[in-house]
Structures are given as C-alpha cells and as structure tokens.
Amino acid sequence: MFEYKGYVGTVDAAEGVFAGRVIGLRDVITFEGGTYAEVERAFRESVDDYLAFCAERGEPPDKSFSGNMMIRTEPELHRKAVNRAAAEGVSLNEWVSRQIKAA
Numbered sequence: 667m668f669e670y671k672g673y674v675g676t677v678d679a680a681e682g683v684f685a686g687r688v689i690g691l692r693d694v695i696t697f698e699g700g701t702y703a704e705v706e707r708a709f710r711e712s713v714d715d716y717l718a719f720c721a722e723r724g725e726p727p728d729k730s731f732s733g734n735m736m737i738r739t740e741p742e743l744h745r746k747a748v749n750r751a752a753a754e755g756v757s758l759n760e761w762v763s764r765q766i767k768a769a
Contacts, residue, residue: 670710673688675697676689677705697709697711
C-alpha cells in the first residue's frame with residue numbers, strides 16, 4: 667500500500683508485473699511497474715498526472731475521504747457508545763475517532 671498527497675494506492679502482483687490503483691475515489695487512477703521501486707514511482711506519477719489533469723480542466727480533484735462517515739449499528743451498541751463517551755467526557759464523534767485510532 668502506498669500513500670502520497672492524501673491518496674492511497676493498493677498493488678497486486680501477477681506474472682512479474684505490479685499493477686495497482688488508487689482506492690476510495692470515483693475517478694479511476696491506475697499504475698504499474700516491474701519492480702517495487704518502479705510501481706511506487708508510477709503511483710506518485712499517476713497521482714501527479716491526475717492532479718495536473720484536474721487543474722487543466724479547472725475541476726477539483728476527487729479526494730479519498732472527507733472525514734465524514736455515517737454508520738449504522740444496533741440501538742444497544744449505540745447506547746453503549748454514547749454512555750462510554752459521556753463517561754469519558756467527550757463527544758460521541760471524539761470517542762469513536764479514538765477507538766478507530768486505537769484499532
């Protein structure tokens with residue numbers, strides 16, 4: 667897995683070629699290389715090319731994640747999370763963020 671300028675790429679190896687794609691986007695960004703160093707360089711170049719392409723078109727580039735997420739869970743689990751957050755003196759958002767960071 668690679669990370670560059672806030673974008674994350676995953677890689678699969680098959681038949682001597684490393685092929686990857688940037689995940690978490692509506693747009694499709696792919697890259698490949700014959701070695702780990704080549705595929706990492708190709709990933710960075712693909713992200714840079716994508717950002718340049720968006721700039722040329724005057725369009726904002728898609729970002730992997732906004733920082734907002736909506737989750738659905740059982741009411742009892744929701745209640746427990748709210749109670750734990752309150753007991754720790756933080757908001758539910760802060761409590762959930764701490765749990766994710768600890769995971």
